[in-house]
Amino acid sequence: MTKIDFSNINTSTAQSFKAQRNLIKKLGRGATVLCETCQQPLSLTTPKAQGKKLESGISCVNGCTDILLEFDN
Numbered sequence: 001m002t003k004i005d006f007s008n009i010n011t012s013t014a015q016s017f018k019a020q021r022n023l024i025k026k027l028g029r030g031a032t033v034l035c036e037t038c039q040q041p042l043s044l045t046t047p048k049a050q051g052k053k054l055e056s057g058i059s060c061v062n063g064c065t066d067i068l069l070e071f072d073n
């Protein structure tokens, strides 16, 4: 029988979440972070109220990086 190991998936999800948080911290400090795909500087969209949720994101000018972040504040 083949057993599917979900722990690897959970770990990588947690790591990418952590990586995103680090990215936000860097950008929040005013550091320049380049898009892995097009090497253009990523920009941080600061949280703004959209309906009931605060939304912010990280994106590059070409749109190959477009991370939407949600905060339940």
Ligand SMILES: [Zn+2]
Binding pocket: 035, 036, 037, 038, 039, 040, 060, 061, 062, 063, 064, 065
């Ligand atoms: Zn890009």
